[in-house]
Amino acid sequence: MVMSRDEIFQEVQEVLVDALGVDDDEVTAEATLMGDLGAESIDFLDIVFRLEKAFGIKIPREELFPAESLMNNPEFISNGKFTEIGLAELRDKVPHTDFSPFENDPDVNKLGDLFTVGAIVNYVETKLAAE
Amino acid sequence: MRWIWIDKFVEFHSAESAVAVKNVTLAEEHLHDHFPGFPVMPESLCIEAMAQTAGILVGEAKKFQEKVILAKIKKAVFFDYVKPGDTIKLEATIESLTPEAASTSGKITCGEKLIAEIDLMFSHIDQNLAGKEFPEENFVFTETFKSLLRGLSFDDSSSGTLESGAD
Numbered sequence: 001m002v003m004s005r006d007e008i009f010q011e012v013q014e015v016l017v018d019a020l021g022v023d024d025d026e027v028t029a030e031a032t033l034m035g036d037l038g039a040e041s042i043d044f045l046d047i048v049f050r051l052e053k054a055f056g057i058k059i060p061r062e063e064l065f066p067a068e069s070l071m072n073n074p075e076f077i078s079n080g081k082f083t084e085i086g087l088a089e090l091r092d093k094v095p096h097t098d099f100s101p102f103e104n105d106p107d108v109n110k111l112g113d114l115f116t117v118g119a120i121v122n123y124v125e126t127k128l129a130a131e
Numbered sequence: 132m133r134w135i136w137i138d139k140f141v142e143f144h145s146a147e148s149a150v151a152v153k154n155v156t157l158a159e160e161h162l163h164d165h166f167p168g169f170p171v172m173p174e175s176l177c178i179e180a181m182a183q184t185a186g187i188l189v190g191e192a193k194k195f196q197e198k199v200i201l202a203k204i205k206k207a208v209f210f211d212y213v214k215p216g217d218t219i220k221l222e223a224t225i226e227s228l229t230p231e232a233a234s235t236s237g238k239i240t241c242g243e244k245l246i247a248e249i250d251l252m253f254s255h256i257d258q259n260l261a262g263k264e265f266p267e268e269n270f271v272f273t274e275t276f277k278s279l280l281r282g283l284s285f286d287d288s289s290s291g292t293l294e295s296g297a298d
Contacts, residue, residue, distance in 0.1 A: 042202040042203050042232070042252060042254060043203070045229075045231065045252065045254075046234065049227040049234050053226075061229065061230065061231070
């Protein structure tokens with residue numbers, strides 16, 4: 001059975017409510033995981049584990065939240081900002097995320113703002129479609 | 132793991148599940164203050180006992196090559212008190228295990244009574260703290276705690292039951 005985007009969103013919402021101890025109504029599509037929902041690094045792994053279980057999918061290491069490997073590469077980051085090559089790599093590695101607001105000021109510290117609830121829904125939708 | 136807060140393992144299925152027991156005694160000094168005239172095991176220490184049970188289970192799954200640190204208490208719900216004289220049983224099951232972390236679910240019982248449900252997450256700290264370096268030696272799993280697994284013998288498949296001697 002194919003899940004609708006709404007159904008995926010509701011399931012993702014439930015995962016985030018359980019993993020982060022937040023209320024349903026805080027988990028909007030635009031909410032950022034770190035800024036709005038208070039996620040810390042270990043929570044990302046928790047979320048990955050819970051998504052795998054909830055949707056019966058396998059999420060390869062760093063596929064959903066691949067920031068770390070990019071951050072340690074000087075070719076991608078210069079003076080705390082993503083380089084053109086780095087941005088291209090991000091777009092390539094993380095196709096389920098909208099980078100347009102980030103491109104004007106690609107500050108590494110703002111990377112966390114990119115991880116929104118909507119981005120997770122996009123990712124799961126792509127993943128389920130590929131199954 | 133520098134102090135031991137469980138008494139022994141009674142079951143050990145490598146990379147799957149483990150059962151440990153702890154005897155609670157009024158000789159534990161903190162019970163005199165928690166609370167005067169009404170000694171009950173602090174719930175934080177129930178979580179510690181589960182963290183040791185599940186943490187050793189997670190560590191053994193990678194043959195103690197990883198430094199396993201408690202990273203998150205996903206759930207801790209308590210249903211009843213643990214009192215001096217009680218023997219509590221701690222059952223832990225691995226839900227997910229990846230190169231960088233593990234998640235476990237578990238329950239504590241005392242006889243037939245459900246005491247608590249405790250789900251935890253552990254981090255393999257060499258794998259996921261952005262390349263931060265830690266001492267070479269495994270300061271989590273020392274010889275002291277390994278004595279807990281003595282007397283338990285793994286069978287050849289290493290995933291079979293690991294029963295200790297009869298109670």
